[in-house]
Amino acid sequence: MAGSELPGGHGEDSGPRPRGGGSTGEPTRLLRAALQEVSTVIVGQDQMVERSMVALIARGHCLLEGVPGIAKTLAVSTLAKVTGGSFARVQFTPDLVPSDIVGTRIYHPSTEQFDVELGPVFANFVLADEINRAPAKVQSSLLEVMAEKQVSLGGATHPLPDPFIVIATQNPVESEGVYPLPEAQRDRFLMKVVVDHPRAHEEMEILRRMSARPPEPHQILDPVTLKELQGDAERVHVHQLIADYVVRLVMSTREPESYGVPELRRVLEVGASPRASLGLVAAARALALIRGRDYVLPEDVRVLARDVIAHRLVLTFDALADGVSTTQVVDRVLAAVPPPRVIWDDPPSGEQAAAAVR
Structure with a gap:
């Protein structure tokens, strides 16, 4: 993945990331071994x-x-x-x-x-x-x-x-x-x-x-x-467009009209706090590390959005009376806010494949 590092993040921007590469090696092996051991019980x-x-x-x-x-x-x-x-x-x-x-x-x-x-x-x-x-x-x-x-x-x-x-x-x-x-x-x-x-x-x-x-x-x-x-998770690369995607997801719960979901105005009393943005990035970094990558993909964010955002939302009385759930709100936001596209570029033979988020 190419581009600038998430502001305030750890580690340095190392430029393009290899396709299917960016492996985290020993940290991922240890985490998967721990999860496997838990699954024995x-x-x-x-x-x-x-x-x-x-x-x-x-x-x-x-x-x-x-x-x-x-x-x-x-x-x-x-x-x-x-x-x-x-x-x-x-x-x-x-x-x-x-x-x-x-x-x-x-x-x-x-x-x-x-x-x-x-x-x-x-x-x-x-x-x-x-x-x-x-x-x-x-x-x-x-x-x-x-x-x-x-x-x-x-x-x-x-x-x-x-x-x-x-x-x-x-x-x-x-x-x-x-x-x-x-x-x-x-x-x-x-x-x-x-x-x-x-x-x-x-x-x-x-x-x-x-x-x-x-x-x-x-x-x-x-x-x-x-x-x-x-510490390894904190050094996982977060592209600027991934960070922008996280912010757009969270902001759409506070200003739904500005992000293509005006119908949520009557549903949401209070949107997600800035802790949701920070938490979604931190959780996505950890998930990427567990899955063997040293960079975050939009799918990492989408997978965790329900778990990180839904419980922070406060619904209106009308929404509660209509049986609307906070997970339904997050699903609507995920459907309305487009993620950045991941494009794999194939360079000339002999060069390492580079990944870019656009």
Whole structure:
């Protein structure tokens, strides 16, 4: 891929990229090996596992939405084992308080001093199970954790482990006794992944694999290697036209009349924030690395658009009454906003093929 590097991106523009080349070699091999190891335990949830890995490599957080019993918790704990990170699970309940998550100060009479007891968020992988069962005060305690990757207690700031990711789950079926995530909280998640039931042949494989002695995953990565892979993803090339495509997708949710989708004006109350643009580029870089490329293609952006943009949209009351979903809005935007065309140029024999995005 030729052209200028995304402003503010990492790495230098190395000019034309080879057709079918631009291979990332060892980073891709490690990531695919990790995903393969997770798949020895998790059956039929390839998209959920891949998106969780994308969020991890992109230094983001992930929200998994699905009914109980479809291996959301097992997938997160298995990913933590395979990548070698510490793991903590917090079961969110209505009686939870913020100190149960981030920690608190405890007075010791023997020393006549307050000591800080750090909470379970001080782990590489934090699973916030059924996050919508806790009230807003508890959910908001994660805002600093997710945005700044630190916790402030007693006037002191405590940094979280690096790498760090929050993966939350929520049940979309039950509405009694749950507290919907506020917009500010949803915006902190890089992506929201809807997890479906497995298909019939996958259910048979689950029975065969898990009914007797469930397989144990092996560690493939470690936190140091994981940080290096995150750095590799940040160096993935993003062409200026890819960046422009990302911006047009996000802006069309804020100014639909300017981007050929005026009908969305009555549907959208609030469009996607700039975090959507940043997150879509970061996620596309991570996905390209997993798929063996050191450059982003328009298809990477399109594949991730639903997961990154949909949960950031706020619909009008009329749209909710008509049963319109945010994923339908994103699909309409993807259909209306044209991506840049990828053109492979064949140079004279003996020269390396060059790729250009036009």
